[in-house]
Amino acid sequence: MRDYFAFYGLPVSFxxxxxxxxxxFYALSKQYHPDFYINESExxxxxxxxxxxxxxxxxxxxxxxxxxLPYVLELKGVLTEGEHYMxxxxxxxxxxxxxxxxMDLQFDPDADKLSNLTREVEEVxxxxxxxxxxxxxxxxxxxxxxxxxxxxxxxxxYYRSKYLVRxxxxxxxxxx
Numbered sequence: 001m002r003d004y005f006a007f008y009g010l011p012v013s014f015x016x017x018x019x020x021x022x023x024x025f026y027a028l029s030k031q032y033h034p035d036f037y038i039n040e041s042e043x044x045x046x047x048x049x050x051x052x053x054x055x056x057x058x059x060x061x062x063x064x065x066x067x068x069l070p071y072v073l074e075l076k077g078v079l080t081e082g083e084h085y086m087x088x089x090x091x092x093x094x095x096x097x098x099x100x101x102x103m104d105l106q107f108d109p110d111a112d113k114l115s116n117l118t119r120e121v122e123e124v125x126x127x128x129x130x131x132x133x134x135x136x137x138x139x140x141x142x143x144x145x146x147x148x149x150x151x152x153x154x155x156x157x158y159y160r161s162k163y164l165v166r167x168x169x170x171x172x173x174x175x176x
Contacts, residue, residue, distance in 0.1 A: 001074060002058075004062055005075075007054060007055075007058050008020075008021065008025075008028075008058060010024070010062075011140050012075065012076070013072075014068060014072055014136030014139050015065075015136060015137070016062050018063065021059065021062045021063050025059040025063075028055040029055060032052040033052065034048055034052060069132065069136075070158060073151060073154060073158060078152065078155050085156075085159045087156070087163060091160055095167065098117065098121060099167070099170070102117070102171065105174045106174060109174070114171070114174055117171065118175075121171060124160075124164065128160055128161050129161075131157055132158075135150050135154055136154065
């Protein structure tokens with residue numbers, strides 16, 4: 001995995017300075033623009049193309065909070081692709097109730113119940129987002145032991161939010 005923070009010369013953070021990210025992106029876009037290397041060897045052109053692509057990917061991830069959280073967790077070795085993470089039982093029980101209510105809505109559509117269920121899910125999402133923001137603020141200033149604890153909590157919140165994406169899809173389907 002490429003370290004986009006190192007590539008941009010920035011510290012690992014859940015909230016990198018947007019201006020610094022944008023400035024670095026534009027500077028590297030100019031530096032690695034393929035048109036400037038048209039008279040170079042094929043090898044050099046390929047190298048510049050790879051760096052240009054890396055710059056684009058780095059910008060996409062570092063400027064998108066939705067992509068940044070899992071990226072940092074993966075970069076820190078806390079999140080691995082394809083892992084089977086077990087969410088806490090209390091969360092799963094709460095979501096089981098939401099899923100049951102969704103199934104009921106499929107057989108017996110009710111706009112008021114759908115609206116209430118949507119609000120309930122929005123509250124859970126808001127709570128997760130608030131907790132993620134609180135935990136990730138100032139992450140880079142924490143000592144290593146505290147960072148590890150925060151990373152584990154953020155991983156759990158990340159998986160909860162991923163679970164809620166599926167719930168959201170069910171709500172959208174029920175609203176059709």
